[in-house]
Amino acid sequence: MTRTQLVEEINRKRSYLCVGLDTDIDKIPPHLFSTKDPIFEFNKQIIDATLPYAVAYKINTAFYEALGSRGWESMEKTAAYLPKDILKIADAKRGDIGNTTDMYAKAFFEHMGFDAVTVAPYMGADSIVPFLKYEGKWTIILALTSNFSSSDFEQKKLASGNELYKLVIETTAKLGSSSNIMYVVGATKAEELADIRNLIPDHFLLIPGVGAQGGSLSEVTKYGKNSDCGLLINSSRQIIYASSNEDFAQEAAKVAKAMQMEMSLYL
Secondary structure (H helix, E strand, O other): OOHHHHHHHHHHHOOOEEEEEOOOOOOOOHHHHHOOOHHHHHHHHHHHHHHHHOOEEEEEOHHHHOOOHHHHHHHHHHHHHOOOOOEEEEEEEEOOOHHHHHHHHHHHHHHOOOOEEEEOOOOOHHHOHHHHOOOOOEEEEEEEOOOHHHHHOOOOEOOOOOEHHHHHHHHHHOOOOOOOEEEEEOHHHHHHHHHHHHHOOOOEEEEOOEOOOOEOHHHHHHHHOEOOEOEEEEEOHHHHOOOOOOOHHHHHHHHHHHHHHHHHHHO
16 A cells, blocks of 8 residues: 555545454354354454554454464454455564564565555665565654563663654664655654654654553644654553453444544544
């Protein structure tokens, strides 16, 4: 999905919602275990219910990898089920070099047809450039994450006075463009968004942490939005686990719709 297509979808749906499919087999409603593939059936119903309100879906690969080949099959089926006009994100946080990175890019972009993949930049350009070779695909670089221990490295002050995450952004932004690179910035770091926008005014930001983790949609939008919106707000647990009963999809739709309606006020 190109930047133009993504912006068109945001404007069409009046939404910048990304639904996170962090599907935990221990949390899905019990009645689904009578189906052939409970994980896929859960995802399918969530997608069907929330599709009118979302412009992207983020599959956290760890929840599928933990189940071995069975989980990979569920993940592949889920990716294939998503419509072409939806941004499909593999939240894989890959961060290797050389031929290994080439193979990661091939796996997610060619084999499974994802539009975007999250990447850890710690090993430098070699961890990122192979993903950027794919036309119409996105590399989403971890910048300032919402976890408590992000202060261990990301927020360390350098001799220049800037934090490490700012150096990461400044350096990696030169590897591609605002049409193929996005950044992960946690919603609980809303106060830093203004500084980040000074560094990368045009790039899209993928922002987790709104809702269950305490991030504020209004605050994130206030400091992070640009002329093309420039935001994808990810919500996982708040939406997909809105109910643990047979009405789980309908309840998920209610939460997604409420978020979309608030987003429409900010666009």
